[in-house]
Structures are given as structure tokens and as C-alpha cells.
Amino acid sequence: MPPGGTGDPALPPVVDRVATRDKVVFLTYDDSAERDPRFAAMVRELRLPVSMFLTDRVVGPGYGQFARLRAVGVSVQNHTLDHTSLRGLPYAGQRAEICGQQDKLKERFGVRPRLLRPPYGTYDATTLRAAADCGISAVVLGREPGPGRLRPGDILLGTDEPDLAATTTRLLRRIRAQGLTPARLEDYL
Numbered sequence: 001m002p003p004g005g006t007g008d009p010a011l012p013p014v015v016d017r018v019a020t021r022d023k024v025v026f027l028t029y030d031d032s033a034e035r036d037p038r039f040a041a042m043v044r045e046l047r048l049p050v051s052m053f054l055t056d057r058v059v060g061p062g063y064g065q066f067a068r069l070r071a072v073g074v075s076v077q078n079h080t081l082d083h084t085s086l087r088g089l090p091y092a093g094q095r096a097e098i099c100g101q102q103d104k105l106k107e108r109f110g111v112r113p114r115l116l117r118p119p120y121g122t123y124d125a126t127t128l129r130a131a132a133d134c135g136i137s138a139v140v141l142g143r144e145p146g147p148g149r150l151r152p153g154d155i156l157l158g159t160d161e162p163d164l165a166a167t168t169t170r171l172l173r174r175i176r177a178q179g180l181t182p183a184r185l186e187d188y189l
Contacts, residue, residue, distance in 0.1 A: 025154045049184035
């Protein structure tokens with residue numbers, strides 16, 4: 001199923017970029033980002049508008065770090081309970097993965113996420129139904145910021161490199177050199 005409209009207004013759209021004329025891109029990271037304390041410090045210091053997609057099984061005791069990041073504007077979103085590939089799972093299993101993490105994040109942060117990034121970028125029509133039933137308004141994919149030109153509206157996937165702060169610093173230089181600015185994804189979806 002390709003990204004874009006689902007054809008059913010009751011289902012969340014699948015987005016891999018945002019249609020906008022604003023000269024912005026969106027920085028998104030999955031839950032391993034808290035492992036680099038310099039990255040967390042950089043996000044706090046620069047007040048970078050980033051979206052973090054969290055998996056309960058991976059984050060474990062790291063929720064405190066994300067609470068501190070939320071305090072400086074980082075958005076916390078859903079990446080499922082156990083990082084299980086959703087495609088092909090029965091509805092009950094997908095709903096448990098998505099709604100279960102919605103409940104955990106609500107309990108930890110007081111807010112139910114609106115966005116879901118399916119683990120491994122895999123999903124199916126059942127995922128969209130389960131996501132809708134769990135209160136998700138968009139299923140977010142994205143792309144690795146490869147060597148090509150960035151475009152306004154690109155949703156960039158943060159890498160899982162050990163020195164995430166250095167990688168993000170290089171990416172920020174590249175974003176700015178191309179006349180773009182990081183923006184908060186939730187403000188556009």
C-alpha cells in the first residue's frame with residue numbers, strides 16, 4: 001500500500017512527506033535517540049523541533065529522559081509496544097500494539113499521541129483500521145536524508161548511529177545550506 005490518501009476518510013492517511021510551500025523539513029527519530037546524551041543536550045539547547053517515536057520495549061527505563069525532552073518541546077509519538085512488524089498481524093494483535101502504546105504514553109506523559117510510525121515502515125489496511133480505532137490521525141513514514149537535495153516537506157528519519165549529535169549537526173548544516181528550516185511535524189499534520 002503506497003503512502004498517501006487511503007480513500008476512506010475514516011482511516012488515517014499514510015504520509016512520507018508534507019505538502020507545503022513553507023521551506024521546512026521535519027526531523028523524526030525513533031526511540032534509541034536517548035542513548036546519546038549529547039544528542040539530548042543538543043535538542044534541549046537548540047530547542048530543536050523533533051518528533052520522537054517511542055516503543056515501550058526499547059525505551060524501558062528511559063522514559064525520564066523523554067519527559068525532560070518534552071519539557072523543551074519535543075513531540076512524543078507512537079512506535080508500538082514491542083516494535084513488532086504490524087503487516088500481516090491480525091486486527092487484535094495490531095490494536096494491542098498500537099493502543100497499548102497509546103495507553104503507556106498517556107500514562108507517562110498525560111497525552112495520547114496522534115501519530116504512529118509503524119516499525120520497519122511495514123503496515124497494511126488492518127494497521128490503518130487499528131490505528132484509527134486507537135485515535136491515530138496519521139501514519140508517518142519518512143526517508144533517510146541521503147546525498148540528494150532535500151525538498152520542502154520532507155520527513156527525515158534520524159539515523160541510529162552511535163554519535164547522533166554529530167550526525168544531526170551535519171544534517172542541520174545541510175538543511176540550512178539548502179535554505180530550509182526544521183519545523184514541528186505536528187504543526188503540519
